Amino acid sequence: MADGAGRRLRLRLAAVASVVLAVILLLASVVIVLLFLHSVHATADDLSRTRALDVAAAVERGSVTRLLTDVGDDSVGQVVSRDGTVLAASANLGDSGPITQHVPEGSEPAPYDLKDVRDDDETEDFRVWAINARGPTGPATVYVGHSTEAVGESVTSLVSALALSLPLVLAAAAALLWTLIGRTLRPVEAAHQRQRAFVADAAHELQSPLAAYRTTIEVGLEQPDTTDWPLTARGLLADGGRMEQLVRDLLFLARQDEAPVAHRLIDLDDVVLEEARRLRASARVEIDTSRVSAAPVFGSPGDLGRLVRNLLANAEQHATSRVTVSLIIDTSGARLEVADDGAGVPAEHRDRIFDRFFRGDEARAHETGSTGLGLSIVQAVAERHGGTATLAEHSPGATFVVHLPSP
Template sequence: MTDAPRRGIRSIRARVTAGALLVVALALGAGAVGTVAIIGQLLLSGVEASVAQDLDSIGERIDHGPFDVGDLDGDVLVRVQGGRPAANDDDAEELPVVPEDAVQRVVVDGDAYLAASDETDAGMLTVARPIAHVDEATATASLVLAVAVPVLLVVIGAVVWVVASRALAPVERMRRQVDDIDGSGLDRRVDPGRDDELGALAATMNRMLDRIEHAQKTQRRFVSDASHELRSPLATIRQHAELAVAHPSATSVEEVGRVVRDEGMRMQELVEGLLLLARLDEGAQAPRAPVDIDDIALAEVRRLRGMGVEVDGHGIGPGRVTGAETLLSGAVRNLVDNAARHASRLVTVRVRTAQPWVLVEVEDDGSGVPENQRERVFERFARLDDARARDEGGSGLGLAIVREVARAHGGDVTVTSGEHGGARFVLRLPAAVAG
């Protein structure tokens, strides 16, 4: 119940609207105060100019001949003090003398005036003009702005709110879409909507969902593969153990130990292969450095010969790639072990550089791989109908690991027919850049 109010208070839309209104309110407030001040100053400046002009013109008329100030307009208060006192209005008689060369604000009978004084032949002349209209104008302007500014703020706030709402609507849509995605619906994606920053955000979220979905599929595949393939060796161990318990004379400790050892090694090989495939599926990057693939191939040739396998390694030439030496060594070993298991007599290993690739070819003289099965042999735990089905000693993961390692290094592996009728596996890896 508390999430919705808290989300409303902290919403970007509310913060944007509040921030915009604060800035606009400060600007409009300062502008309104400045406008009223400028209007008042301009009007006062006009009155001051009129007072100065009246003072000059009336003074000249007094100095140049007889002049009755009582004939002047009553809006202008005129008073002469000194030799020939005179005034054009009863209020004018109350005008004080203002210092010369100055215009001052005076109050006469409760009304405000701007007054100025100057010495003439008839005496001290004081002229004043009312400024009530100035006060009225500034008051009116203040009232208008006091009403207009809040109304304008309300309008601006509404516009900003609507614009922010429309701008953030795709965010709310994406939020709802992402909120509906759970572990069973990772194949769903966010609608980018449009080609802008929010569209880029949606695309980024979709790539993140791709990675999460891929990781989940990898985990499920690992669990499925492990549960399926580990069932057989566990069942074999259990059967021999139950036989030894039920009929001790039907078997021996050595026989049970041999079965447990062989099946345990098989389980270890399966688990290690599955873990390696899981790491490759997740895109794990091992440290990479220049690797001489020909040295790896020569080491495998010596190992097979030590096992009594006839190997032709004359085709091994220089070949350098950039990658993880441990993974590449394992891939080459899987290829040669696969060839050794299926060879009738001879295994051939070649390494050559054909820019921009380094090619590792491993060939046997066995029965080969039918053309319609050449992709299946790289699947995990794939079983063929012929002699290349998984035999004793093979986990069914070797060739799948070779392909994943190759692709992790930017290459691939394929199988074709060899010169002696068997299978030729070609591991293709990007050649290392010189220097």
């Protein structure tokens, strides 16, 4: 894909992922705040209720003091007799009267929400627990509660912390998403670029023989009486054969990019010897396979046969008098070497020798019908089998080495 389209796709994916993440973080924050609010209220309620029961027990024992000191911070406490007399109170209530007229029914504690209760020099809202108790001087009601405003401040602090941290977390996550999406799309973009280049090269390679094919027919039709039609037909048949070979090679390479085919245990030496036997029937040079030894590998017989056939055909085209084939098992697996005694590969071509459609000698390639895909197919098959295909240093001639892992 083009760089601009790739960036736009990356931006859209990152934006969508960031929005989804933002919604998730927002919902998670709301849940956290609600759970925190419930927990704080429940904890404060349990603490106030427990303290109210403790004060009620002190009233019943007659040990309560005028100043209640064990009701906690941001809390109030008060003991009021049935006639409204304040018997004991926390310091923040001072000498104020009863904080409420509510009296619970029965002996169980009951909660009440009170507004504008004195808290030193100001007033606050409190949630108090009331419980009836009977002391030496008669019945009384105990009130102990916590400030709801203090609870609200705790929740507000949490919300503020989340409001400050969430944008930072979202920004960091967006940056991470941008990087991860870029890394994820990079192989896709590279594959797309390879596909575009492959299609462009294939179109270019097919354009020339098709144009020549069309030109030959047009010339023949314009001069039907002077055209040697058998010769023209033989030329068209040769051009058609080259195009057919090119299409077969293109289809084979396209298949190499698809899902792996089924592999099985095979004897690579049998494949090598069979392909060498076929080539000897038409070869103009000697094919030496005396150095071929047993080499079991795990792979596709058809694909590996294509690999060996292309290596042998390439070596036979460039050899002067001999092609030498070697196959052994070494520490890395099966090592296949195909060497010729020709002119070798020029230094300026060594880095491109496995490129698709690369031909070192265009004139000779046209004579032999080479598509420029043979060595590319060798490399593709080797890599698909977990191996490598390389050009070794060799003089004179050229030596191609294929390593395949042992089963």
